[in-house]
Amino acid sequence: MIKARVTVTLKNGVLDPQGKAIEHALTGLGFDGVGQVRQGKVFDLELEGADKAKAEADLKAMCDKLLANTVIENYAVEIA
């Protein structure tokens, strides 16, 4: 079994109102010096088999088809 982590983040320049809200909330809680905050998603997946190259290709296809919106998001695949 292969364990993988996929991280999906917004591309630079794409507005992130959720991140902005967190930024303001942190400042409001008294944390000084908080700059830009951006929120993304992480997926932890388990895949059957032991072929890491196939797993990586599959994971990239999963990102393109379902996990990420490649118009506005980047993704990174990490295999443990």
Add this chain to the structure above:
Amino acid sequence: MIKARVTVTLKNGVLDPQGKAIEHALTGLGFDGVGQVRQGKVFDLELEGADKAKAEADLKAMCDKLLANTVIENYAVEIA
């Protein structure tokens, strides 16, 4: 300026209906051998200053107070 990434994931044993839905969707799209899928959140933060120890302490406090629900979630702090 310090760049940091905070990853928040559900603790083991906590039900993740969103992850389950993704699991079914991936299987429905024709991806074989997809086991458990769990979804989490990732925050990319910029902090002023250069004191990494202080930044790490601040980030842990931010997680405890705002970014994570420590009853059901774990967090990991990574400083770039």
